[in-house]
Amino acid sequence: MSIHELMFYLFSGMILLFSVLTVTSRRILRAAVYLLFVLVSTAGIYFMLNYQFLAAVQLTLYAGGIVVLIIFSILLTSHISQKFEPLGVKKMVFSALAVAAGALLSIMTILDYGFDTVVTTSQNPDMELIGTSLLSYEKNGYVLPFEVISVLLLAAMVASIVIAKKEKSK
Amino acid sequence: MLSEIPLSYFLVVSTLMFFIGIYGFLTRKNLITILMAVELILNSVNINFVAFNRYLFPNQLEGHFFSLFIIAVAAAEAAVAIAIIISVYRRYSNIDVERVDTMKF
Numbered sequence: 001m002s003i004h005e006l007m008f009y010l011f012s013g014m015i016l017l018f019s020v021l022t023v024t025s026r027r028i029l030r031a032a033v034y035l036l037f038v039l040v041s042t043a044g045i046y047f048m049l050n051y052q053f054l055a056a057v058q059l060t061l062y063a064g065g066i067v068v069l070i071i072f073s074i075l076l077t078s079h080i081s082q083k084f085e086p087l088g089v090k091k092m093v094f095s096a097l098a099v100a101a102g103a104l105l106s107i108m109t110i111l112d113y114g115f116d117t118v119v120t121t122s123q124n125p126d127m128e129l130i131g132t133s134l135l136s137y138e139k140n141g142y143v144l145p146f147e148v149i150s151v152l153l154l155a156a157m158v159a160s161i162v163i164a165k166k167e168k169s170k
Numbered sequence: 171m172l173s174e175i176p177l178s179y180f181l182v183v184s185t186l187m188f189f190i191g192i193y194g195f196l197t198r199k200n201l202i203t204i205l206m207a208v209e210l211i212l213n214s215v216n217i218n219f220v221a222f223n224r225y226l227f228p229n230q231l232e233g234h235f236f237s238l239f240i241i242a243v244a245a246a247e248a249a250v251a252i253a254i255i256i257s258v259y260r261r262y263s264n265i266d267v268e269r270v271d272t273m274k275f
């Protein structure tokens with residue numbers, strides 16, 4: 001077993017284990033920390049696939065930004081020591097059945113389909129290429145989605161300030 | 171190198187992660203935990219995009235850029251969702267989806 005395979009199994013095992021813990025843990029703060037582990041292992045998978053810029057974005061934006069935001073809102077809205085009530089057996093069984101059926105169908109389809117993979121020496125796209133294609137409007141340029149995303153981020157920022165603002169007492 | 175691991179392994183991992191997220195979405199009652207399940211689903215889609223990009227079209231960057239844009243959209247979505255959650259908490263003093271049903275018909 002080579003080091004690549006070992007890394008892959010390690011990261012995917014961590015992803016699956018901590019994903020299950022994220023959706024089943026009865027303490028909400030622990031669930032958030034398990035989510036952080038899932039996101040960090042995903043960044044590890046990106047590093048393995050040799051997309052270093054994407055992995056860095058995943059670490060700073062997802063693991064750094066979104067998880068901190070979620071933990072802040074947990075601290076604002078619930079007590080630390082609060083535990084959820086255990087789930088009803090009926091709901092748990094039926095959800096698990098639906099999910100298992102869906103997963104089985106998808107995985108069987110994936111394993112059945114022969115992908116014709118191109119095996120090349122995978123190189124890391126350098127920063128210059130990423131920057132120029134983000135701002136180019138020619139072929140393989142992404143300036144339109146880039147601008148749309150920037151407007152969306154501005155709108156989301158204004159919207160979240162307006163929604164979360166305290167109403168004036170009349 | 172990477173060619174030792176077939177593409178379908180990555181797809182199986184991301185499929186399992188997607189359906190674990192759906193399980194959380196179906197069974198959780200707290201709004202923040204539902205939001206975390208949605209983040210799991212978005213993340214699994216990202217793994218799919220990146221693996222397809224690396225294995226099927228290694229000379230282009232479409233999947234890479236789509237993952238970047240999905241991460242940006244997920245950040246915006248999380249910010250707005252948390253603003254809504256805080257607003258709901260202020261009005262009802264809890265964020266349980268089964269107790270916030272004023273608009274239910």
